[in-house]
Structures are given as C-alpha cells and as structure tokens.
Amino acid sequence: MASQMGPSPVVAELDPQVDKQERDATLWGDVWKKLRRDKRFLIAATLILIFLLMGAVPQLFTHADPRQCDILKFAQRPSRHLWFGRDILGCDYYARVIYGARTSLIVGLVTSASTITIALIFGSIAGYFGGVPDAIIMRIADVWFSIPTILGAILLLTLIHGSGPLIVAFVLILFGWPDITRLVRASVVSGKERGYVRASRALGASNRYILAKHVLPNGIAPLFIYGAYGVGAAIGGEAGLTFLGVGLRLPTISWGLQIAVAQDRFFEFPHLLFFPSLFLSVLIGAFILLGETLRDALDPRVFGSA
C-alpha cells in the first residue's frame, strides 16, 4: 500500500539504469537480509540443522544402539538414565527416536527435491511453449492430480510389494508433482509476457536464452517456498502411510511405525506415543515455518509482479 501513497525509498534502489543482473543480485541480497532478521527463520533454520545433523550423524546425539533390545524390559518408563524409556521390544527409545530422524528426512528431502525438479522442468515447458506440450503435460497432471495423494499412495503401495523410504518417496512424488507443476506453469505464464521478455525476444534472443535468463529466475522464487512446505508435507505423508500400515515396515526405524505401535497402548504407556509424535511435529513444523518465512521474504513485489 505504501507504494500507492508516496514513493518508497526502495523505489530508488530499482533505478532502471542499474544493470538487471546487478539488480537481481541486490534483490536476492535483500531477501537474505530480510531472512536474517526474521526470528522465525532463525528458529526454523536452527531446528532443521539440528535434525539434519541428527539424521546424518545420529551418534552425536546418542551412544546407544537402537537395535540392541532387552525384551524383558519392555515399555520401561523414562528415567534419568533412559530419557525416553524403552519401547515395547525393550529397545532404547531415545536412540530409536533419534535414528528415526534420518528416515523421515530422507523421504521428505528426496520427495520434495524431486517434485520441484519435475515441476521446474515440466512447468516451464508447459508454461513457456504453450500449445500442444502444455495441453499434454497439463492433462496428464490433471489425471494424476485427481487421485488424492494419500489414497493413491495407499493403492500403489498395496500393489507394489516393496517397501523402504525410497519407494514411499517415489509414490509420493507420483501424486505430488502435478500440484507444484501447475504453480510453476502459472508463474512462467505470467512471467513470459513481461516487458523485458518481449524486448529480449525483439532483440533476437533464442527461447532457451529467454527461459534461462529471464523466465526461470522469476519462476524459481515460489519453488523455494513450496520446496520447504513440500518437505514438511512429505514427512507427514510418510508418517501417515506408515501409521496406516502401507508405508515403511520393520526393521526400518520410523516415527510412523513407532506411533502405530504406540497407539494401542497409549493409555498405559503414554511415553511411547509422546516422543516420536513430538519429534515428528517439530520437524514438520520447522519446515512449514521455513516455508512461511521464505514466503514473507520473497514477497512478489520484490520480484516485480505487482
């Protein structure tokens, strides 16, 4: 609204005489500055880094072996020595929860990274070239999109008799790509009619050049946001599927499995449910918060669509 009222000093920064490259660099620099000052971003980033560390080097967080279990001590309550107690097989629950981070992160990161890559490629092609490629890609997307993700995943996972984080990721990607692809396509479509694109084309730039230099960089900003949300969603999705019995199976260590096992016993042994649920929620929350802060920092006005 300030831009309608009076001049914002920021307008001075967008002096058209400054080379567009330079301007882009300062815009991204602006974004980084905004992020650095946002407390929520710092919280989210810190949490994510901790979890990444947990996934990469779980030994940093616990010396216990999650697979060394003493069945006689099943469902032991938390104590000073065993922070999270033991699970129903008598394993060190703290260790199992810590090691569970890696599984969730693998599924989440692989799913989201693949989805946004697919979306970037196909969304750009569909949006930029329009016509037949657009129609084909979008109709295929519509079809996959019509099947709700969890349900389609249940279907596919029942039919495929395999299991493991990568398979779950693959299934989530299959049903998740249409949504983001559509968003990228919309962003590309609105980007290609910008003045500087037309100018570029008038000067004889090839399609590939225009795509790479002008259209894509503007389409990329939303991808960071949806990438972050996507990780959160995928982690939640995997946990849900595993909870229902179609996702990961033992001996994979997964929070979803822990929760599934804990549900029947949670009146007696609430700690079994509490800890994996806590970690799961916090990890998902961190990624969603990251998405939110990215969205605020990458305000479309900065990138010139307003």
Place this chain on the structure above:
Amino acid sequence: MPESRHLLEVDDLRVEFQTDKGAVKAVDGISYTLERGEVLAILGESGSGKTVHARAILGILDIPPASIKGSVRLEGVDLIGLRESDIHQVRGERISMLFQDPHTALDPVFSVGSQIEELLRARRSLSRREARREAIDLLTRVGIASPKERLKSFPHQLSGGIAQRVMVAMSIALNPEVLLADEPTSSLDVTVQAQVLELLESLMRDFNVGLVLITHNLDIAAGFADRIAVMYAGKIVETGPAREIHERPIHPYTGALLKSVPKLDLKQDRLQAIDGSPPNLINPPSGCPFHPRCPFAIERCRVEVPELREWLPGREAACHRALEVEP
C-alpha cells in the same frame, strides 16, 4: 465566528508514514483554499504528496502507518480527527473522490449498475426501482449512451473512457460540494481525456461544486483550472491563477516543469530534463527541498527553508530568489 467561509480550507496538513527505513514526510505542511465553482489544480510529479493529501482528507489512509496532522475544514467543519462514523457521513454526500484508474477503482465482480444502485440505496434509502431510475439518470448525465443496458455491464467489459464516466457518475451521485479528482485522466487515451475533463468541468459549473484537480500534466492544469498550486517534496511551492503561472512561473521548479514538456508550437532544440533525482522524503535536503536541482540555488537556499509568501498580487511562491530569476 469565521469571517468568510471558504468551501474547503486546508491548513498546514501534514502526513507522515512510518516505514522500517524511517519516517516518510509525504505531505509536509500544505495550505490552500477552495471556493464554490472553482477548479484548483494541484500540480506535481509522483512523490510530491498530491495523491496522499487527497486520501488523507477523505480518511482512507491506514492510520498506522500514516499519521495526519493539521486541519481540513469543509464549510468550517474540520475533517481531520473526525470519528469514523462522522467522516462516513461526509464522504460522498459532501466531499467525494475520483480515482485515477477506473478499472482498479471499480469492483470487478459486480455490475456497474449494482454498484451505483447500492450506493444510492444505502445512503439515500431509495427503493430498488427508484435507485435504478436514478442510476440511469446519472449515467445519462455523464454522457453514456444506452444507459439502461450499461447498467448490466461489468467493469472489465467497459472501455477506459466509459468506465471513468461511470466513476464520475458515482462520485457525484450523492451531490457532494467538493470533488477531489486524483489524476482522473492519466490512464485514458488522449482523445478521451479531453472529453472526461470537459464533462467534469460542465458538471462542476452546473452544480456549483468545488473541484480539486490533481495532475502531473501541466497542460491539463493550465487548460482547465482556475488556479494552480504546484507541489514538490510534500510542500506547495507556488500558487496563482492558472494562465499566469503557465505564462510566467515564479518558482524555478515550475519553470523547469514547463521546459521539460514538449510544445508543438514552439521550436525547441532539446527537451530540458530536470537535473538530479527526486528528493528522498525520509531525509529531505536541508533548506529548500529543490535546491540540489535548482539552477539558481545560492547558499541561503541550502540553509534556510523558504516560506510560501505572496510576491505578486495573487501569486505566491516558496523561493528566496522569486522575482530575481527568470525560471
């Protein structure tokens, strides 16, 4: 008891915005008066504060981050600081505003007819049928052909000129005494601009309304206004009868504006752009805000803020060297 009641009296109006880079002084103490049947043009470039001041008068600025000081008296009643319920009464019925781009100022999801009618029914308690008749009448008055059919049109189906006429109709629907027109023709084609301006002028004369015409276009100001007030960096820097200002500006900025506009009847070698860049409103220049770009600036201009004072009968300017130099 105020002696002579001006229709509209703006007195030291100030509008400041809090941004995270500091306080922006968008309007830095402006004062002017407006009489019935008079057209006052507020001339300035973007960033001069001309639009902000109009929105402040109508009370449609968000109060934080904006803060408004000063007074704006409409027939003696100060509009600044009125409660929402009171200023609501004033809007439309006593003072109204015309916006620059009719396509953004009209609600895209409702037909233009329903937008006019709802206003009439809400403020004048007309029945549906009466409102419809009145709406048709209004559209006719602003020169729209086949008004009955037009009622059903949606804004995006209308051309700029017609849409702006609809906006005019809506702003006079409740018979206000003052109309603030914020760049009403800037988004229109040149041929249509003149038509809309003439429409405004005739309506104004017919109903003895006072019109404040906000524009950045010198020719429009000179052609249609009785008086001009030139704004720069949130301040008024020159006022006077429109013709006279156009023929002989006193303030260097006004002169520079004149020289930067191409004229068909004058042989010019080059256009003269105004040196330098628009002022930073968070940290305005010291002294006279125009001094960094002024070809006639002297030391005093850097140090002392010039007051707006009368240099010739009916001609005011805020410049230390007003009559010394030929802008």
Place this chain on the structure above:
Amino acid sequence: MTRSYLLRRLLIAVPVLLGTTLLIFSLVFALPGDPIRRLAGNHRISESTYREISHRYHLDEPFAVQYLEYIKGIAHGDLGEDFHGQEVSDIIKQRFPVTLRLTVGAFAIEILLGLLAAFVAALRKGTFLDSFILVSTLALITIPVFVLGFLAQLMFGVKLHWLPIAGIREGWLSYLLPALVLGVGSAASIGRFARSNLLENLSSEHINAATARGLPRHRVLGFHVLRNALVPIVTLLGLDFAFLMGGAPITEQIFNLPGLGQQLILGVQNENGPVVVGLVTLAALIFIFMNLLVDLLCAYLDPRIRYG
C-alpha cells in the same frame, strides 16, 4: 452463466474422468506381473476362481477391451467383487453414510472455523488476537492428523470425559470429535490463506474507492471484500477436499468409525485388492466432480471468468 463456459468445463472433465480411471486401471492391470495374483495378495484362489475372475475382467482379451468393459461396469455402478464374494458397490453403500457424515462435518468445521478465524485475524490485524490465531493455525497445520487424533482422544475423551472417542453409538455426538480432528488442520490452512487474501482485498483500490464514495463500512466488508476474496478461497476449499478424503481413513481408524476409510484400511490389511481399487476409484471420481463444482461456482462468483 454463459452456456459456453459450462459446456467447456464439462467437456474438459470428460477426458480427465477417462484418464483417471484409465490410470487406476493401468496401475492394477497393466503393470508387469499377474494382476489377479496382485489383487489377491496372499489369498489362495482355486483354479476355477482364477478362471472366473479372468473372465470377469476380460483378461484374455486385449487391454483396450478390458478397459472399456471396466468403464462400462463403473457406469453401471459395478466396481467388482472382492475376494469374499461381496460386491464392492454393496460395501460402499453400507459404509458410505458414515464417511459422508464425517467428511461433511469436517468440511463444515473447516469453512466455519477457518473463515471466522480469517475474518477476525484480518480485521484485528496486528493485535494479540491476530498473532494468537497465526501461531495456533501454524501449530494445527504442522501436527499430523493422527497425532491430533490421539491428543483429542486423550484430552476430551479420557481426561475430561466430554465426548465419545470411538464408535458411532452416540449419534451425531460421536462424529463431533473425529470431524474436529479431521477438519481443524484444513481450517487452519484455509484460515491463514483467507486471512492474507482478505488483507490484500481490504487494501485494494476498489475498496478504497467504495469507502471514499460513501458506501457504509458493513456493506464494503460484507459484500465487496468478501465477494472478491471468495474465488481463491473457494478454489482452495475444493483442492483441500482431497486432503479431507485422504485423512478420513486415518481418522476413522483412530476413532473406530465404520466408514469407507476404515474399509480401505481393512482392505489393505486383508489384502483385498478389489476393495482398495474400488474405493480409490470412487474417491477420485468424487474429487473430479468436486473440482467441477468449484470451477462452476467460481465462474458464477467472478464474471471475469465466464465472460473472459
């Protein structure tokens, strides 16, 4: 509403319907391996049953014929037979009302709570209430449905004894907690979106203009702001419906509601292939129909869509 838009939209829906059913069909019948064995899971089936099923699904004929017969079947409401001899469509008829009540309840909660929160937050922007709503909606989005379900059961069922936590014996009250659990996450995400949407609309130029010409505030808010904000919100509601459908199995499982979601899980656990396929197909068809409704509604709400 222009006929042509209606027609166009319906026409687009047809290939999507066909494509989706084809996709599901292919996943079951065109993947490498024996589809019947795949559907049967670990069940043993006799030779005669095998031949019967083979014949019923026309597996000895070309793929195109298989698919066409399958489509014909669906059109007549025949979604196949499960391995206990029950017609899938019968199973659906039995359990459908439960899931319908759950989903409609969740949807209603999503709309009511979500939009209410959005309005309050937008109109009271910057206040404590606004921040509270922002934080709580964030929390509700991130907590997975099943965790929320357990928490709700613990809190409202066990500790406070306010609401039933399993089964459907207590009439509509039984559905209250599950619908809340299923709907509140969606309510949170709609709420956040609607809030920012409303804020954008509140400061848009035509709202300023309407206020400036003297339109009363309640009219400006209740009519112009709302109407303009509706289209993207309605679109999002439609898309979110898929999420509700996906969350139903989990919710029904936790609260032991005998609906289609629970049936789906049973089908998975019992390796009852035809049931799983039938239910997912039904869900997809419903979702396509839902999106069609949403598109038509949006066209009604925003004349720019239907007049182009």
